[in-house]
Amino acid sequence: MTIDFTALTQLQPLFKQLSSGAHLNRLKDTELWVQLELYQSDYESLFAALGFVLIVDGRGFAYFKTELASAYTGKLTRRLALVIMLLFEYQADQGLHLFQFQQWRLDANLLDQLWQQYFALFEAEEINSPKTLAEILDSATRVGFLISEDNAYRLLPSIHRYLDLFVELGNAERPDQIKEDIKEDML
């Protein structure tokens, strides 16, 4: 198979973003995404040759599948998983449809309430204040799980990864057990 490199105009930014461990999102990184749509198989085989497994999820996100997680991303992933899971639980309690998570507006108010409701669980993960909560979301923003705009966060399609996991682990009862499982499965 031959790859037409002249067509792969976004190779560099794509590789840079993906190899940094960040997620690409259809609506945030529209241009890169369109490239990926157009030349998905080319990019897949090119990155595969470089030792990366490109996953393009039709729900609007893409990432490199990695086996190993650094201590940092491991911790972040664990904490983020907890935050996201509790967020979903909280929103579900509010009667919101989980699959419309892209429309949620996570403002300071919501984060406060979330923290108040689950502070025992959060503190067990050394998330000691809504501020730490926001810091975790900031970090997640940098790797393409969220977008920050108008003094609020929004979840990006890549959050589906967590959501898939939660659905899969739907039978587990205790949240911290889920947490452990997530740690093993995510990265």
Next chain:
Amino acid sequence: MSLAQYGFQKLVLLNSAGYSRAELPLDDSVSIIAPNNTGKTSLINALQFLLILNKQHMDFGAHSVENSKRFYFPDNSAYILLEVLLPSGMAVIGCVGKGLSHDYEYFAYQGSLDLDDYRLADGKLVAQPKLIARLFECGKLAKIYPQADLRALLYGNRQKQRADEPDLTIFPLEFTSQAATYQRILTRTLRLDKLDSREVKYYLLEIFKNDLQDRNVDFKSEWDKSFADVNYDKSQYDAVFRNQSLISGMEDSQQTRLLLRGKLILWRPLIEKGLNDWEDYNTSTSEELRLRLQTLEEEAVALEKRHEMIYQDRADAKTALKAQQKIESHYQELIIQFQFVSDLAQLQNQRQLLQKQRDELMRSIVNAEQQQSQEAIARNIAKINKEKVDLNRQLQNVNNNLYLQLQKILPAESFELVTRLLSKSVLSLPVALGSAVELDDETAFHSFAALLASRLSANRLQLPGLLLDLSELEPNLFIKTAQELETEINDCERQLTELNSLLKTVETLTQQKQHQQKLEQQISELLVDEKNYEELLALKVGALERLQTIEALQQKLVLLEQEESVLAEQKKSILLAQEKHKSDQKELQSQFQRINIARQQRLDQQFPFTALEQLPHLPCMESTELAMPTLADRIETYNRDCQKLKQIDEQLNDHLSQLHRDGVSKFQTQDTAEQQLNALFNYTAQLSQEKEAIERKARSAVVQVAAILRDLRDSLETFKRRMREFNNKINRRQLSDLKVFKIEPREEDILVRAIQALISTSEQVESGRSFDLFDQNTMLDDKDLNKAKDILIKEGEARGGLRVEHLFRLVFSIAKENQTPAEFEDIDSAASNGTVLMAKLITGLAMLNQMQDSRKAIKTACYLDEAASLDQRNQRNLIEIAEEFGFTLIFASPEPQITARYCVPIATTKGKNHISRLSWQILENLSDTDK
């Protein structure tokens, strides 16, 4: 079975793919049966030459197309033939080898497929070059078709065919334009390639294309087009809003300008006239001033002259007065001096008395004056006294003096010598004990004298260190006698008496002379007194007259002083008058200069001052009067006003272009700058109404844009509807053990919502429902709306336009009994092999069916190699579904598949495969046979 009337009847291979002859029924489902590696796959693959046509899309698994050509067309009498029943009758489509390089060509004709047509009398197959002639002989009007033409023929593209051509359409499509898509799906379906949701989406979009308003929406340009006006108006509004304070300043300036113009219009003719009259006024006024000054100068000179005269008179009077007063005071003194003198004679007598005394004294003095002087007489007396003393001493020592002693004891020679050496008085000294000379040792003195004599020689005395010439010295040889001495002493005494009396006389003379002088002085004093007294007498005579003169003089002086002070006053007032006139003159000159300068500085000779009346202005109502002395002030004020007007003109122009630079361009269409300003001011005054107008425009722009988006959204809805129908179609029978098998569109939520946001805004605007709401919260600043717009622009730009396909993706939604559906993008990973095989086939066939014109249904064929991977239930379902979609299914497997209607085993003789009609086994349900 009426549907089955039209469609494929049989496939025939002659001398191809290792078959000497193969006849395969295609009017119903077939199960080809043969051991592995016999030729089942080869047989069904032969259909590719007739159905796929395009070599590039054909797929022979491990075998290359080149090898396959060799395999299927070993020589020029190799045939692949298909018999089809069409509405126009039976027809044959064929493919024949050309021998050379294993090429092949297509041919077709109307009529049924009779294998005898291809076989010569000698049992050999007809060779390609003779085929058309041979078929013609057999009554079949066959024709050679290039591949592209054949395709057009099969897909019913009448445009590419001549009118006299038979209608050989096998694939009657609803839209012939979809032929290419149909063919690609057909190729895929036959090959059962990997099928993912993106491809399905692509095909379905092609398939439903004609239902969708599938235009490529350049959202940004649509938006920009609709909002061009609004944005322009908004930019104008914003620019004016930003500059409100500048504009209000300009409005003030404009008001000032109108007033100034009115004022200048009023004053211009007055200034003109004033300047005309000025020359006369200047000349006459300055002449008048000159004359007045001249008069004043003359007056001043006269006063000065008079002043000088007074000055002189005063000096004279003062001198005279002083002189008279001096005389008077002298007279008074004399009166006091002579108050005890009765007359002149008294004084004269006194004087004559004194003169007589003086004359007597004079005579005695003359006598005394003939004698020696008093001093000389005194000297003579002293001399004679000394002489008398000397003589007396000599007389006393006459017998015992040194001379005599020396004469007695010394030899003559020595004696003479010693007398020479000693003075007479020494020699005269008495020698005695206790006297001046003592001679106590005569002998010693002898020897000394002898020694002395020895030192003497010829009048020379030689002492150690001293040589004395004695010849010059007289020897004191003579000593007077007592008598002689007594006589001499008497003489001296007489002389002394005489001299003493004389001295007395001389001494009284001085006293007398002094007395005389005193007298002389007294006499001259008396003479002066006499003269003074005479003067007194003379003065006494004019005393009264003199006092009168003095008084007159004093009065005169007083008068003169009074006159002088009056004169000073007059001079002062003349000076003042002169100064005033001079300053008037100066003022006039300065006015002259100012007017000259102002005249040159006049600006009103050029535009716009020459045409002020034509420009907008406010008439000036000031009362006007122009007095000549104020002309300079007036014209200067006038010039200043002109200057000011000019400045305002410039300033307003500056500000106007500043506004232009800042984007205010709305009013530039006005004819004049002034009209531009008025329009601007009006606009600014109505800013809030303008804002409302912009808002209204914005709303209608949204409505416009939304109309385009509505097409997109409607297309999406249509597509979703079509997909529901499509899903119904493939779900008519259960697929394997799947409870759910759907291909479902999943909307791109954010995009669809953005579109929806714009559309619903537009709907609200149209219904006028939220008019009030908009008034408070202007739509142009609506955050959500702007965000929706930005999302659509971004998406549109990244994809070069918005299309319905960007609004959704497709997923395979699959679930078995008692499962919640899972979504897959790639169907290969969704289920087991057989199930996947089936799903793909059904999806493909459903899509093909979708494109076919249902009114002219013609049954074609598709095949499933390795059919054994499906169980019988599924096989049966598959056959039925394919049937419904207009396809006959061909199974190939080592074992017979009893679900098919025909079972066709492959016979092999002498290494050649062979299928004859006679070996076809027809399986029929008992229920079917009952019918």
